[in-house]
């Protein structure tokens with residue numbers, strides 16, 4: 561989501577270095593209680609709230625209808641940045657319209673929309689020159705209409721469906737800082753009202769600009785939670801050491817920001833790069849947090865962890881750990897890595913799992929009890945905006961695994977998944 565950020569160049573003001581990682585809150589402020597969401601993407605969640613919401617689309621027809629309404633409201637009228645509308649971006653002649661949250665696996669046609677689908681929607685509103693970008697719920701796919709592709713110099717793109725296209729999407733104008741800040745304040749308070757007093761931002765592109773903006777938001781009370789922010793392996797030369805606490809010691813806001821582990825997103829078929837990145841993170845004093853959703857990536861990651869231990873006193877992390885074979889459970893425990901699962905997916909992605917996984921694979925899905933019994937340090941996160949930052953939903957799913965009842969937890973263990 562780097563492309564959404566305003567340009568900021570404030571210097572860091574590191575005021576304190578802690579050796580033990582994220583803190584448990586500030587005594588006397590109430591922040592020592594409450595839930596910790598161990599895996600969110602805060603800026604993506606803010607941006608999702610400023611986009612046309614297409615999360616509930618069960619068909620392309622529904623998705624395109626929702627976009628048609630969104631363009632009518634926000635594209636031509638130049639409407640405001642209220643949550644739920646497609647907020648226009650500053651600095652462009654015709655405002656861009658953003659939409660967020662479809663999942664082709666949950667739509668009847670089982671395919672992404674294309675630039676031609678989006679062009680037809682825009683044409684039906686007489687808005688063929690309005691640039692439109694529609695983000696997949698996973699954050700890994702975006703679809704651009706022809707006006708958007710032309711603006712980005714990609715007018716010859718075959719269908720406008722872009723996979724992990726950070727370079728292309730970096731050309732999309734940024735939301736202005738006032739809009740982002742006000743949406744961030746609303747989102748943080750919404751999470752606080754759900755009992756979330758701390759979160760870990762697991763965005764793999766985080767660098768000094770993202771840390772700086774979050775430090776200001778924490779220091780000024782825009783964000784009221786304690787935050788641990790993971791960082792990109794490519795920005796390690798530009799960010800303070802692991803566990804550095806950033807911000808102004810005299811700031812009124814009780815929330816504090818610390819530098820988190822290095823987040824690694826393995827590319828399918830390019831797992832050699834993952835091994836090297838783990839070594840690099842460790843050599844620079846950071847634990848590694850690896851995005852792991854399949855058994856092959858899990859195997860490679862565990863092997864790499866075994867060859868390259870984290871810095872003394874620190875633990876690596878496995879993010880998601882969606883699928884793991886029975887024989888991988890003891891290997892996970894032996895790695896001493898913290899595992900952060902997403903039990904909420906069992907509710908929000910249930911249909912997808914039923915369609916795409918066989919009975920045997922569903923038995924390997926989102927393990928909890930077997931990991932705890934093996935001695936694994938287990939925690940949970942929402943992966944917001946992929947799934948809502950809703951502690952009660954996460955706990956409910958952890959108590960009642962819909963596919964493998966034996967992986968369900970007792971209520972106390974389920975709540976502990978959302979503690980530091």
Ligand SMILES: [Zn+2]
Nearest residue numbers: 599601762943
């Ligand atoms: Zn994530």
